[in-house]
Amino acid sequence: MLLSGKILFTLPFLKYQRKDPEVYMLTKKQEARNEVCKNDELSVTDDLAPPHIQPIEIISYKDYKTRKVSTEVPQDNLINPLTHSAKENKGIRPQKDPVTKPVTKPPSHGIINCFLNIFSKDLAIDLGTANTVVYMKQKGIVLNEPSVVALHKNGREKQEVLAVGMDAKKMLGKVPPNISAIRPLRDGVITNFEVAGLMLKHFIKKVREGLALSKPRIVIAIPSGLTSVEKRAVKEAAEQAGAREVFLIQEPMAAAVGAKLLVTEPRCNMVIDIGGGTTEVAVISLAGIVSGRSLRIAGDEMDSAIIHYIKKKYNFIIGMATAERLKITIGNACPDIDKPETMEIKGRDLVSGKPNILTITSEEVREAISDQINAIAEAVRGVLEKTPPELAADIIDRGIVLTGGVALLKNLDKYINEITRLPVRTDASPLLTVAIGSGKILDSKNILKLVAVK
């Protein structure tokens, strides 16, 4: 009696999967997401999906409650690994008589949608603070440009686009008063809605030239710490840029998929994505973020810290582009005693007021960016401390994956390994990982349904 009571309590939280590919036990509420368990559909999701249908996990409500413990990621961003919505979970009650019934075909998109899909060439976009990367269905990465727009002031009010992407980045800090070179995102957030819309429109038009038969569906990766207003801004900017339908996904999830981690399995994956504006630290299991942190500290802050350091120490002013070059060329997260490096930089001497040349060492760059590196380390420690023990055990075996441009900072992997004592690897193309992952999610209808931000 007691045992059967326990079973009944557990049943609504089962991840329903049977060896028999066609039959699942489903409550009504779970029907909506049952396609993920379908054998035939999983087979098209290549390496994202488990190789065969098998029971993933049985979990009681109590266990689920204790697992969902992150306070760092906003509640509406947390995905319940079983129901995929924290709110949805409240409505589910133990079902007395679960019905075993064959699963019918998932609802089709309808003939019109199918027709539109053929001609639309859907896109996945990593709309980053520093770079925008676009993935096109069936083509792969088709665009990788800095997120910069140069505008020419034409008359009083009117502004026209002069350059977008790489051409506009070259103008940063060098423009006359009638031209402005703008970065429309800061810390992963759209700060200039109009310019962000113009930029997206330009990039979408560029990659879809000759394919403009119908509007595309667009998947966009966003930082996990965005507020609902900030999320809406991204969605509306994409809609105004010509999207037929917009799906938002969380950057760390896209990074994990792009780094070939099996995110839908009941195994823990830890990913750290460090871009220009945000650092995302996340522990992912069963297509949900179990614990995570989103910091608005990343590559851009490091560049500003280098400028500040050189100004304070040498009374010497340099621009953001020079600071970034210093970081990329001789910056490191922990010292390389055998290979101390130096670099000559050009700037303005504050005392004489004249342009001058200065030599900076790698040790100095490391000192300049130490606050940012420490903040990232602190976030990693914090997330590890909040990770449930079973999942922590998985991380020991599987380690941590680094993605995002700052993952390329010299010795960052070594440094994270030293502070965590865990294996650390940098993804093969860290600047593209989020876009590749977003593209894979776009290609897989089922994974998209699981991870799309509601």
Ligand SMILES: Nc1ncnc2c1ncn2[C@@H]1O[C@H](COP(=O)(O)OP(=O)(O)OP(=O)(O)O)[C@@H](O)[C@H]1O
């Ligand atoms: N080799 C390198 N070493 C250190 N930093 C690098 C290197 N290459 C690129 N970066 C830095 O990586 C950052 C850009 O990374 P990325 O393109 O992943 O950011 P983003 O996706 O645009 O930003 P976010 O995700 O924060 O919105 C920049 O700050 C850049 O200076």
Ligand SMILES: [Mg+2]
């Ligand atoms: Mg990014």
